[in-house]
Amino acid sequence: MTCDSDFDLEALKKCLSAYTRCMAKQLVDNALWEVIKPLLPPPPTRTSTRGRSRQRPEKLRTDKAYDDRALRRGLRKRGITPRIARRGVESSARLGRYRWVVERTLSWQQGFRRLRVSDEKRNDIYEALMHLANAMICWERLNGHFC
Numbered sequence: 440m441t442c443d444s445d446f447d448l449e450a451l452k453k454c455l456s457a458y459t460r461c462m463a464k465q466l467v468d469n470a471l472w473e474v475i476k477p478l479l480p481p482p483p484t485r486t487s488t489r490g491r492s493r494q495r496p497e498k499l500r501t502d503k504a505y506d507d508r509a510l511r512r513g514l515r516k517r518g519i520t521p522r523i524a525r526r527g528v529e530s531s532a533r534l535g536r537y538r539w540v541v542e543r544t545l546s547w548q549q550g551f552r553r554l555r556v557s558d559e560k561r562n563d564i565y566e567a568l569m570h571l572a573n574a575m576i577c578w579e580r581l582n583g584h585f586c
């Protein structure tokens with residue numbers, strides 16, 4: 440079995456917070472919420488400001504492919520503001536101000552041959568290579584070698 444997978448990259452502010460999840464290509468769009476739901480943190484239960492700092496993003500920016508009423512409802516329930524372009528109503532060009540961080544990081548990932556040519560038999564090895572590539576990208580970004 441080869442690894443046929445897409446990688447969604449959640450960029451919170453910079454590529455330093457890059458996080459990848461492996462999602463199978465055969466998923467139907469209707470089942471998208473069922474895949475995303477376990478990846479999200481549980482809804483907030485505490486109301487006080489004391490304790491640990493916020494562990495989830497304040498806003499989630501995605502393109503029209505993720506436009507789903509149940510997804511928006513679930514994000515709001517968890518205290519995350521959805522910034523999702525609506526199909527047929529809004530242009531996704533406004534998301535370009537933030538989306539370029541994701542596109543830039545994806546292009547850097549394509550520089551790693553083992554990720555470009557997926558011939559790994561096990562998905563966990565491919566995912567480990569993806570995490571290693573992201574660590575190297577973040578290291579180079581911290582040292583200022585990438586522009």
